Amino acid sequence: MIQLTAAAAFFVLIHLLISGTRVRDTLVGRIGEGPYMGLFSLLSIAGLTWMIMAYGQVRGDAANDVYWGVGEATRHIQLLLQFVAIFFVVIGLTTPNPTSVKQEGVLQREDAVKGVLRITRHPFLWGVAIWAIGHLIVNGDQAGMTLFGTMLVLSIAGTTSIDAKRRRALGAAWEPFASQTSNIPFAAILAGRQSLKLGELGLLRPLAAIIVYAVLLVGHPHLFGVVALP
Structure with missing residues (x-):
């Protein structure tokens, strides 16, 4: 568990103490946006790889304490949560979004707020959060809590971190987009600041x-060694 805990701490800290603070601004000012993004991407890949490998090593260990079991109802809830998670992740990644890397120019478009962005301006990160929640309810062991809990905390913290970075970098240009959207899914719609227009999602994104x-679902046992279907 020491390796997994260390890997999780490393992965969280490089995001919250570097990417999520003004340290990032300082580094970008000194070495440039491109070199910073390259170095940070390498650190992130290394940290994620370390965490996944450490999880694989400790998952079946006798010292990996189990705090709750999994029932049939829980498995079905997990399947539903994963569908929602994949929906947000795939559609979020394929929708132009000023919160994404190098896509700030979307703010200049009249239809900047469109499709899934009416639900949340951080669809990918909320997809990861829902993915993590689903895996937490079916992985009640210490290793699972460490891995998926880390991803849950980091994805939710990432939404506020990105908002802060965009506000610092874009200033007044950011505010109209932020005021028309919400971080928390459906909050802008429930507040009456936005409306749900599912037709804007198109057909290809939901199909993908x-x-x-x-x-x-089918490949889960081959990719991860665990059967996903009940």
Whole structure:
């Protein structure tokens, strides 16, 4: 568990203490945006790889305490949560979004707030958060709590971190987009600042999400060694 805990701490700290603070601004000012993004990407990949490998090593260890079991109802809830998670992840990644890397120019478009951005301006990160929640309820062991708990905390913290970075970098140009959208899913719609227009999602994005979901369900035991279907 020491390796997994260390890997999780490393992964969280490089995001919250570097990427999520003015340290990032200082580094970008000194070495440039491109070199910073390259170095940070390498650190992130290394940290994630370390965490996944450490999880694989400790998952079946006798010292990996189990705090709760998994029932049939829980498995079905997990399947539903994963569908929602994949929906947000796939559609979020394929929708132009000023919160994404190098996509600040979307703010200049009249239809900057469109599709899934009406639900949340951070669809990918909320997809990761829902993915983590689903895996937490079916992984009640110490290793699972460390891995998926880390991803949950980091994804939610990432939404506020990105908002702060965009506000610092874009100033007044950021405010109209932020005021028309919400971080928390459906909050802007419930507040009356936005409306749900599912037609803007198109057909290809939801279809891609369904295909990815199906592939992961079928391939889960081959990719991760665990059967996903009840």
